[in-house]
Amino acid sequence: MSVNFANIRIVLVETSHPGNIGSACRAMKNMCLHELYLVAPKNFPDPEGKSKAMAASARDVLADIKIVETLDEALADCIFVVGASARLRSIPWPVIDPRQCVEQLAAMAEAGKVALIFGREDRGLTNEELERCNALVHIPGNPDYNSLNIAAAVQVLAYEINMFSYLQSGAEKPIDEFYDHPRATAAEVEGLYGHFESTLTKLGFHDPANPRQLMRRLRRLFNRAGLDKMEVNILRGILTAAETGGKNTANSD
Amino acid sequence: MSVNFANIRIVLVETSHPGNIGSACRAMKNMCLHELYLVAPKNFPDPEGKSKAMAASARDVLADIKIVETLDEALADCIFVVGASARLRSIPWPVIDPRQCVEQLAAMAEAGKVALIFGREDRGLTNEELERCNALVHIPGNPDYNSLNIAAAVQVLAYEINMFSYLQSGAEKPIDEFYDHPRATAAEVEGLYGHFESTLTKLGFHDPANPRQLMRRLRRLFNRAGLDKMEVNILRGILTAAETGGKNTANSD
Numbered sequence: 180m181s182v183n184f185a186n187i188r189i190v191l192v193e194t195s196h197p198g199n200i201g202s203a204c205r206a207m208k209n210m211c212l213h214e215l216y217l218v219a220p221k222n223f224p225d226p227e228g229k230s231k232a233m234a235a236s237a238r239d240v241l242a243d244i245k246i247v248e249t250l251d252e253a254l255a256d257c258i259f260v261v262g263a264s265a266r267l268r269s270i271p272w273p274v275i276d277p278r279q280c281v282e283q284l285a286a287m288a289e290a291g292k293v294a295l296i297f298g299r300e301d302r303g304l305t306n307e308e309l310e311r312c313n314a315l316v317h318i319p320g321n322p323d324y325n326s327l328n329i330a331a332a333v334q335v336l337a338y339e340i341n342m343f344s345y346l347q348s349g350a351e352k353p354i355d356e357f358y359d360h361p362r363a364t365a366a367e368v369e370g371l372y373g374h375f376e377s378t379l380t381k382l383g384f385h386d387p388a389n390p391r392q393l394m395r396r397l398r399r400l401f402n403r404a405g406l407d408k409m410e411v412n413i414l415r416g417i418l419t420a421a422e423t424g425g426k427n428t429a430n431s432d
Numbered sequence: 433m434s435v436n437f438a439n440i441r442i443v444l445v446e447t448s449h450p451g452n453i454g455s456a457c458r459a460m461k462n463m464c465l466h467e468l469y470l471v472a473p474k475n476f477p478d479p480e481g482k483s484k485a486m487a488a489s490a491r492d493v494l495a496d497i498k499i500v501e502t503l504d505e506a507l508a509d510c511i512f513v514v515g516a517s518a519r520l521r522s523i524p525w526p527v528i529d530p531r532q533c534v535e536q537l538a539a540m541a542e543a544g545k546v547a548l549i550f551g552r553e554d555r556g557l558t559n560e561e562l563e564r565c566n567a568l569v570h571i572p573g574n575p576d577y578n579s580l581n582i583a584a585a586v587q588v589l590a591y592e593i594n595m596f597s598y599l600q601s602g603a604e605k606p607i608d609e610f611y612d613h614p615r616a617t618a619a620e621v622e623g624l625y626g627h628f629e630s631t632l633t634k635l636g637f638h639d640p641a642n643p644r645q646l647m648r649r650l651r652r653l654f655n656r657a658g659l660d661k662m663e664v665n666i667l668r669g670i671l672t673a674a675e676t677g678g679k680n681t682a683n684s685d
Contacts, residue, residue: 202581202584205579205581205584206581206584208574208577208579209573209574209577209578209579209580209584210573210574211573211574235579235581236577236579237577237579251618251619251622254618255617255618255619256617256618256619257617257618258614258615258616258617258618259615259658260618272652272655272656273652273655273656276595276598276599277595278595278599287615290614290615291614291615291617306648310648310651310652310655311618311655312655313655313656313658314655314656318591319594319595319597319598320462320463320464320591320594321461321462321463321464321594324461324462324489324490325462326458326461326462326488326489326490327462328455328458328459328488330584331455331458331459331462331583331584331587334584334587334588335587335588335591338571338573338588338591341572341573341574342529342530342531342572344572345529345572346529346531361511361543361544362511362512362540362543362544363511364508364509364510364511364544365504365507365508365509365510365511365513365564366504366508366509369504395559395563398563399525399526399563402525402526402563402564402565402566402567403525403526403566403567405512405566
C-alpha cells in the first residue's frame, strides 16, 4: 500500500509568523504533501515575503494555500482528524505517537480526506479545538524542554508519513554487526589509509599523480565493513611487511 | 535499552546561515541531544544574533558549541560516523534509511562517541567528507523536490533518535479499527453534538448555564470511538425519540 498523499491535509491554526508558514510549505513539499489550510492566520499574506523566502522552491504549495476563518471550515469534509499538541489536558484525550498517527492517517486516507492540525506558536490548540480531533499525536521529546517549533513539528510528521510510504515499498534491513574488539577511532582509520597510500606508492601500485579511484575504493571497502582496532593493526602489519619484504614484521595475532 | 544521548555528536560542516545553527540547537535540545560541533562555519558567532533567536531556549546547546577548523578534528575520537546526504555519488557508498541509521548509531553509542554530519546548505558534503563516513543516511522524500533545509534534516534525525529511545521504553500499539459503513464527516459529527446538546437541555439533563464536563466527555467518547454515518444516524434517531417521547421515531436499521 502506498500512501494517498493527496488526501492528507495540513491545517495551521492562527499562525503568527509567516516564516513558519513558508517553512511548513517547504517541509510538506519535500515529503510529497501539498494541501495546506490556514485558519485565521495572524500575518498572512505577508508583504515582507518571509513566507516566500522560507518556502524556498515550494512556491506551488504556498500559492495553493486555502485561508479560512474557522477550524470547522478547514475540517468540514474530513473523515479523520488528528491534533498535534505538546500539552496534556484536564481530561485525557486519546494520545498516539507519530508512528501510530501515521498508520491511522494512511489507513483513513484510503477512504477520504484526513487532517493533521497544528496550533499557535505560543499556545498550541485550545480545548475546543482539541475536541474536534479523533486523536492527539504527541511527538516524544525531552521531558525538560518541550518546545518544538511549529514548522519542525510539521516536518517530523510529514517525514513520518513519507517514511511510512517508503517502508511500505519494501526497504531492507542490514545484517547486525558483530565485533570482538573495540572499534577503531576515525584517527586510527585515517592513519591506516595514509599507510596504505604510502606503501602502495612505494610498491609502484599507486601513482599519486594519477590516482584513479584506488584510495576511494579502499576507503569504501573498509568504511563499509567498519574496522576494529585489531583489524587496523593487522592491516598495518601487512603493509609494513609488504614495504620491507617481510623482514621483522611477524603478525603477533 | 535506552539511548546513550551523551555519546551522539551532531557535526555541521561550513554552515552559512547562523539561523540554521540556532534552529539545529533547538531541534537537538527538544530531542535530548546536546553536543554540537561546527566545522569552519561561515558566519558564526553572529553579532546579529540570528542563531540566538532561532535557538529559542536552547541557549545551553548554543553556548556549548565547539568550533573546529577541520572535519578530522570533529571526528577524531568517534568510532562510528554517518553522513547525511541527499545526493548520489559517482561511486555508490553504503546508504541506509533514518531508522537503520538510528539503530546503528544507538548500538554504537553504547561503545563510544558517534557522529552524524551534515553538509553545506547549497552543496552538502564533498566526496572527501563522505569518504570519512561508515555509512550515509538518506531521508526519503519527494523524488521531484529533494531540498530539505539543514535544520529540518537535523530535526528529523534527532527525532528518530529520540523516537527509538521512546519505543525501546515500551509503547503500545492501538487495536485496528473496523468499519462497515463510511466514516462520518466532521460536519455530520458536529451536527450530532449540537443535537445532543439541544435534546439533553430540553430533557433537563444538561444545563448550558452550568455545563460542567458533560459535552466534553461526550465528545471524547465519540471521537475516541470514531463514528460512521450509520452510527450518527442511530444516535440522532435516539435523541429525536427521547425528545418526542417515542412518537414517529422507529429505528429503521
